Structures are given as C-alpha cells and as structure tokens.
Amino acid sequence: MEVFERRRLRVVLEVTGLERCYPEKVAGVLTAISTLLSDANAPFIFILAVDPSVIVPCLEQTGCMKGMADNGYLYLNRSISLPFSIPEMGARSRLQALD
Numbered sequence: 001m002e003v004f005e006r007r008r009l010r011v012v013l014e015v016t017g018l019e020r021c022y023p024e025k026v027a028g029v030l031t032a033i034s035t036l037l038s039d040a041n042a043p044f045i046f047i048l049a050v051d052p053s054v055i056v057p058c059l060e061q062t063g064c065m066k067g068m069a070d071n072g073y074l075y076l077n078r079s080i081s082l083p084f085s086i087p088e089m090g091a092r093s094r095l096q097a098l099d
Contacts, residue, residue, distance in 0.1 A: 014047045023058035030059070034079055052076060 015033070018026050036044050056072030063070075077083070089097070 009043055010045050011043050012045045012047065014049070016049045018048075018050050018058075019054040021058075023061045026055060026058040027062040030075075030079060048080065 015029065018029060021029070033046050033048070036042055037046065052073065056076065059072035059075055060070055
C-alpha cells in the first residue's frame with residue numbers, strides 16, 4: 001500500500017479500558033505493545049490511556065518486570081515514550097470549562 005500511496009503509512013492504535021482487565025491481560029497487552037514497537041521502522045503508534053495507580057498494582061502482581069525491582073512505575077516509565085497526565089479537575093474548573 002505504501003508503494004501505491006508513495007508515502008509512509010502509520011497504524012494508530014488506541015488502548016483504553018485496561019483497568020477493567022485481569023492483571024495477566026494488562027501485562028500481556030503491554031508486552032505486545034513493546035514487541036510491536038521494538039522495530040525502529042514499525043508503522044505503529046500507540047495511544048495508551050490508563051490510570052497508573054490502577055495499572056501499576058496489576059503489573060506488580062504478575063511478575064512481568066524482571067530486573068526492575070518489581071516497580072510498576074519504573075516499568076511504565078521505560079515503556080512509554082511520551083508520558084503526560086491530565087490533572088483532576090475541581091468542580092469550579094469543570095463549570096468554567098462548560099461555560
């Protein structure tokens with residue numbers, strides 16, 4: 001397809017709802033993402049929307065973090081290339097945003 005389009009194509013995958021999965025599935029999804037992104041020329045872009053306070057205990061339960069001192073935050077920090085967080089909004093801020 002890239003030959004016909006004459007441009008590099010990207011596949012964007014949005015991953016949400018991991019906090020509703022069993023810990024083994026959470027670890028499996030993050031491992032699959034790491035595997036797919038291990039090639040520098042991989043055509044994938046992952047948007048991972050998670051609450052770290054929920055995902056980290058799942059990772060720490062599974063033991064998938066060999067060599068990282070069982071620290072789920074360290075695992076996420078090494079796996080995610082552009083992390084950012086959206087602070088929780090107070091009632092006043094929400095009302096101002098709606099106005």
